[in-house]
Amino acid sequence: MADYSIWVLEYAAVEKFPFSVMMYGPQHQGTRKLPYAYVLLKGKGETILIDTGYDHVAYGEQLATAYGVSNYHGPRAVLAECGVSPEDVTSVFITHAHFDHMGAIHLFPNTKFYVQKSELDKWTWALTLGPEYRFLTGGGDPADIVRAVEAANEGRMICIDGDQADVLPGIDVHLAADTHTYGSMYVTVRNDGARDGEDKWIFAGDLIYTYDNLTGLDPEAPQIVPIGLAVGSQHNLIFSSAQMLKSVGGEVRRVIPVHEDRLRTTFPSRLTDKGLQVVEIALAKGEKSRVD
Amino acid sequence: MDKTANSRADEVVLRYVAAARPVQQLISDTLTQVAGFALLVMTSRNRAPLAEGALAGAREAAMHASEAVRALAVPEIAEHHHHHLRAAAAALLQACVATLDCLRVDACGQSDALVRTLRSSSDHLRTTTRLLPGFELVDFGQACCAAHAPQRLPQNVT
Numbered sequence: 001m002a003d004y005s006i007w008v009l010e011y012a013a014v015e016k017f018p019f020s021v022m023m024y025g026p027q028h029q030g031t032r033k034l035p036y037a038y039v040l041l042k043g044k045g046e047t048i049l050i051d052t053g054y055d056h057v058a059y060g061e062q063l064a065t066a067y068g069v070s071n072y073h074g075p076r077a078v079l080a081e082c083g084v085s086p087e088d089v090t091s092v093f094i095t096h097a098h099f100d101h102m103g104a105i106h107l108f109p110n111t112k113f114y115v116q117k118s119e120l121d122k123w124t125w126a127l128t129l130g131p132e133y134r135f136l137t138g139g140g141d142p143a144d145i146v147r148a149v150e151a152a153n154e155g156r157m158i159c160i161d162g163d164q165a166d167v168l169p170g171i172d173v174h175l176a177a178d179t180h181t182y183g184s185m186y187v188t189v190r191n192d193g194a195r196d197g198e199d200k201w202i203f204a205g206d207l208i209y210t211y212d213n214l215t216g217l218d219p220e221a222p223q224i225v226p227i228g229l230a231v232g233s234q235h236n237l238i239f240s241s242a243q244m245l246k247s248v249g250g251e252v253r254r255v256i257p258v259h260e261d262r263l264r265t266t267f268p269s270r271l272t273d274k275g276l277q278v279v280e281i282a283l284a285k286g287e288k289s290r291v292d
Numbered sequence: 293m294d295k296t297a298n299s300r301a302d303e304v305v306l307r308y309v310a311a312a313r314p315v316q317q318l319i320s321d322t323l324t325q326v327a328g329f330a331l332l333v334m335t336s337r338n339r340a341p342l343a344e345g346a347l348a349g350a351r352e353a354a355m356h357a358s359e360a361v362r363a364l365a366v367p368e369i370a371e372h373h374h375h376h377l378r379a380a381a382a383a384l385l386q387a388c389v390a391t392l393d394c395l396r397v398d399a400c401g402q403s404d405a406l407v408r409t410l411r412s413s414s415d416h417l418r419t420t421t422r423l424l425p426g427f428e429l430v431d432f433g434q435a436c437c438a439a440h441a442p443q444r445l446p447q448n449v450t
Contacts, residue, residue: 099430117336123328124325124328124346127322128325139430143418143429146327148327148331149327149406149407153404157334
């Protein structure tokens with residue numbers, strides 16, 4: 001029986017997102033839906049999120065009009081689909097400091113946040129380089145860092161330096177340095193509690209956008225193909241993907257890309273009355289299904 | 293107001309926007325740096341010496357931004373915007389001082405002032421984005437989930 005119940009919760013989407021950004025290489029191959037989502041874990045007395053999403057109030061209109069982001073709903077409405085409120089959330093793992101992953105810290109008042117030290121250090125350094133280097137810092141919002149300082153002042157922001165096992169029971173974090181961002185982090189949930197057990201799930205942040213990043217597009221000749229956006233290197237993205245895949249014995253579906261629309265057909269899922277997907281990856285003992 | 297006067301007024305505002313935008317960007321970048329240093333200090337005291345050197349550069353940038361804000365020619369219609377831009381720069385300078393205070397003494401009691409000044413600068417900066425167009429704070433153009441939007445190309449690029 002699983003230690004944690006796990007859901008991937010969509011909170012907005014870009015309906016037509018070019019495939020060439022999700023995967024390096026295939027130009028002019030059409031579009032896919034790109035859901036925006038975060039992960040909810042419940043178990044062991046904890047209510048945990050992997051990433052926070054963003055706050056629509058700050059730049060929702062800009063995102064909607066310029067970038068086609070639609071159907072945004074805030075965490076109160078989204079988490080309610082699983083009987084959780086933002087005040088219930090005890091911990092958040094921030095996979096990286098982009099607005100859509102770290103942009104709603106202030107909406108979780110009782111939460112401890114975990115982020116990689118190098119993600120903040122190097123981003124801060126890159127800002128000293130000047131405007132011609134702004135590619136390195138795009139997607140970040142100064143208000144998010146100020147909110148992180150506020151959380152730190154309340155003892156709620158924890159910077160992790162590299163890999164760390166059992167940050168919470170059965171949950172390990174791993175640094176994927178100089179990949180999508182400087183200090184991207186992926187999260188392993190060992191859902192049977194065993195060190196080398198089989199019920200292991202990996203939450204990849206934006207290290208991959210789709211399962212295709214792990215398999216390539218030719219089933220006859222599988223390969224790892226990185227995403228189309230890195231401030232680090234494609235080399236590092238490929239090797240971090242390989243590491244994630246190896247860690248789950250090559251079982252592709254266990255490396256979860258939150259922006260992958262096919263999660264809803266890979267796992268049990270439900271479309272809410274707001275038009276958002278709830279994807280159920282695991283259920284702990286005593287927890288009721290949220291997709292039936 | 294006749295057409296010529298209207299066009300002159302538009303031109304003055306456009307000149308203000310063009311001059312103020314890089315200043316706002318400098319304040320925004322420097323605020324992020326100072327907040328980053330503050331975070332470093334609060335979460336890892338033994339790395340504070342690293343922040344001290346970098347903070348000197350940020351303070352210089354904040355002073356430069358503050359002077360640049362004061363030097364802007366401000367048309368009447370942009371006075372409210374300019375008020376918040378000036379306040380953002382002033383609070384940023386105070387945040388630099390507060391960060392240094394946190395480094396130099398027992399941080400107890402100092403960090404609240406630091407958080408207050410960072411918050412103030414951030415809030416004033418956020419307000420500038422709402423008062424005139426062209427002052428967005430987040431560069432979505434390079435963001436992962438927004439990289440698909442058409443970018444403006446120079447005229448001679450096809």
